[in-house]
Amino acid sequence: DTAVSQTPKYLVTQMGNDKSIKCEQNLGHDTMYWYKQDSKKFLKIMFSYNNKELIINETVPNRFSPKSPDKAHLNLHINSLELGDSAVYFCASSKLWETQYFGPGTRLLVL
Amino acid sequence: AQSVTQPDIHITVSEGASLELRCNYSYGATPYLFWYVQSPGQGLQLLLKYFSGDTLVQGIKGFEAEFKRSQSSFNLRKPSVHWSDAAEYFCAVAGTDSWGKLQFGAGTQVVVTP
Numbered sequence: 009d010t011a012v013s014q015t016p017k018y019l020v021t022q023m024g025n026d027k028s029i030k031c032e033q034n035l036g037h038d039t040m041y042w043y044k045q046d047s048k049k050f051l052k053i054m055f056s057y058n059n060k061e062l063i064i065n066e067t068v069p070n071r072f073s074p075k076s077p078d079k080a081h082l083n084l085h086i087n088s089l090e091l092g093d094s095a096v097y098f099c100a101s102s103k104l105w106e107t108q109y110f111g112p113g114t115r116l117l118v119l
Numbered sequence: 120a121q122s123v124t125q126p127d128i129h130i131t132v133s134e135g136a137s138l139e140l141r142c143n144y145s146y147g148a149t150p151y152l153f154w155y156v157q158s159p160g161q162g163l164q165l166l167l168k169y170f171s172g173d174t175l176v177q178g179i180k181g182f183e184a185e186f187k188r189s190q191s192s193f194n195l196r197k198p199s200v201h202w203s204d205a206a207e208y209f210c211a212v213a214g215t216d217s218w219g220k221l222q223f224g225a226g227t228q229v230v231v232t233p
Contacts, residue, residue: 039219041219041221043221048225049157049207049225049226050223050225050226051163051209051221051223052223053220053221053222056218056219056220058218063218063219064218064219064220098162098163100163102219104219105151105213105217105218105219106151106219107153107165107168108153108165108219108221109165110155110162110163110164111162112161112162113161113162
């Protein structure tokens with residue numbers, strides 16, 4: 009069974025479009041995260057939710073809006089996509105602030 | 120705020136040889152420390168972690184790491200590298216008061232030659 013899953017795995021879209029990435033975890037964790045990995049493979053946290061409450065909100069353009077409908081899901085909606093949004097987006101989950109387990113990533117390419 | 124430095128961007132090692140990847144961190148207290156591995160086109164897999172206690176930590180795939188407070192280091196080692204160990208390795212740190220915010224190093228790419 010996949011512990012942390014993301015959909016879609018690949019996303020190719022045009023500039024200006026709006027897209028969403030979904031994340032689900034079946035580990036029973038209460039904290040979920042979004043990370044962005046750029047073309048140089050640098051990983052940076054974007055958001056964190058604990059029990060559906062936003063805990064970490066890094067310096068991210070407000071075109072990015074996370075939403076957590078329940079503890080097992082954390083979605084990322086991106087408005088007005090720009091070329092610079094092209095990256096790999098990873099979802100992760102943990103129990104409280106302990107070890108984070110990562111999903112397989114969503115590779116976003118904005119043309 | 121915490122930070123992590125991985126001094127080696129790229130390491131080439133022969134199959135069967137030993138491997139050591141360096142990681143230095145900056146944090147006011149003892150942080151939580153992690154090593155993750157990312158194979159090409161894959162997600163991140165946890166190799167090992169240090170929270171407290173024994174400073175020599177054993178992980179999966181034959182890896183170990185040693186926490187040295189005096190040197191602010193958490194170096195990763197493997198005695199004998201296999202071709203399947205070719206990947207990107209990330210050291211990460213989380214402060215005990217950072218709400219789980221992981222700070223990653225820039226990564227070290229490991230190439231394994233026959």
